[in-house]
Amino acid sequence: MDTTIDYSRVLKKALENGGDFADIFVERNTPLSILCEDNKIEKVVSGIDQGVGLRCVADYRTAYAYTNHLAMESLLELAEAVRQTTNNGHQHRDINLIRKKNTGNSCIRRDPADVDTTSKTAMVLEANRIARSIDRRIRQVLVVYRENRQKVLIANSDGFLAEDDRMYLTALVQVVAADADVIQTGYEAIGGIRGMELFDEQSLVQTAEIAAKRAVMMLSARKAPAGRMPVVLSSEAGGTMIHEAVGHGLEADLAQSGLSVYSNKIGQQIASTIITVIDDATLPGKRGSFIFDDEGKTAQRTVLVDKGILKMFLYDRITAMKDKTHSTGNGRRESYKHRPIPRMTNTMIAPGNDDPAEILRSTPKGLYVKKMGGGQVNTVNGDFVFEVSEGYLIENGAIGEPVRGATLVGNGPQVLLSIDRVGNDLGFAIGTCGKDGQGAPVSDAQPTLRIPEITVGGIVG
Secondary structure, three states: OOOOOOHHHHHHHHOOOOOOEEEEEEEEEEEEEEEEEOOEEEEEEEOOEEEEEEEEEEOOEEEEEEEOOOOHHHHHHHHHHHHOOOOOOOOOOOOOOEEOOOOOOOOOOOOHHHOOHHHHHHHHHHHHHHHHHOOOOEEEEEEEEEEEEEEEEEEEOOOEEEEEEEEEEEEEEEEEEEEOOEEEEEEEEEEEEOOOOHHHHOOHHHHHHHHHHHHHHHHOOEEOEOEEEEEEEOHHHOOHHHHHHHHHHHEHHHHHOOOOOOOOOOOOEOOOOOOOEEEEOOOOOOOOOOOEOOOOOEOOEEEEEEOOEEOOOEOOHHHHHHOOOOOOOOEEOOOOOOOOEEOOOEEEEOOOOEOHHHHHHOOOEEEEEEEEEEEEEOOOOOEEEEEEEEEEEEEOOEEEEEEEOOEEEEEHHHHHHHOOEEEOOOEEEEEEEEEOOEEEEEEEEEOOEEEEEEEEEOEOO
16 A cells, blocks of 8 residues: 555544544455356456545544545545535544554465466366256356455544455356256355465366256256245355344344344344354455454454344444444445445354254254255345255155255244254355445355244245
């Protein structure tokens, strides 16, 4: 980052008319994406995107301005713009910035910058070839490789300055298979704050095989039965349910505005006593991890629900000010063009004590969900609908034949209260979470879970 910029001067000018707080977010991104579709490389996109955002907060209201010109003159113009929006009479002493030590250890072992684009493109093409070779009924294959190195600097009027260097690497494969009038999709994604060693753990070819075989297998699956039944969620299912049905409702801005079913329920039992929910940005290599959040708060592990009792919401600085508490390090933003808001990082239901195999054996019949798809949730009342992208009937305590077209329909709080078995395993999934027009990299995780009864959408009869 540019060491010639006097960030203290910029912050002081932003607060000349008053205000409770001001901060600067400087960002430099160097992205690369490679997309293969229709059996050929459709796009290779790279470049540099950099800019700075300046925020001034007065009486819980935010003035925000940004520019991609990082010269001192441009930053002073930003400060003038936000200064004119505040006038609450607060006076600020001189701002002396103290650099916060970055104590995080980088988990990047093989920098993607050290591998040429030609080699990355060849890897994408090979994954496409392998996916298409799985079965003649495969009609479409999409392979995407994406990396982005994000360097950020955060300085604020409390005298705080911090820097973080994040290397995001993701790859995904989506396969469409068709047989007569039946069309099925297989999807698989890998990624995190990782280097090229990510592909040593699961290669892009292996990812392509998983997606292709899932799509082909679901072609011959019977239509899912409809009705209320037990459901076992595999740890491989990903954390869609915890993220959507629970996580968003625990973000403080939604809770404070009455848009969460969990509003005003701190200290109350909202889940089964065997359920603990955690948000943890400190996990090495996970997609939602960082050293500092986008307000400069040190990453932390936050217990949101402890043995069924709601303990905490996810706070950024402003929502924490409103509740007279401290930020939990969940102030996140898509880029310098966006103000920070409370967001999840790596959110999970903690592992329990049950053997996953025993959970299945003790469930005579029902639905076994190996992979979740997308879904929708109403955070106000907790009602949700989730797709099942890979599911099986449970027959005599064992995994039976595959089924397609299943959905899970229920209510988040009711499901949390009803869960009666929690496995001692833990499986992660990655994603980009959308909220208020912003995307944020996240991961979600859960152990094997059993819901004794939930509505499964499918075919009646």
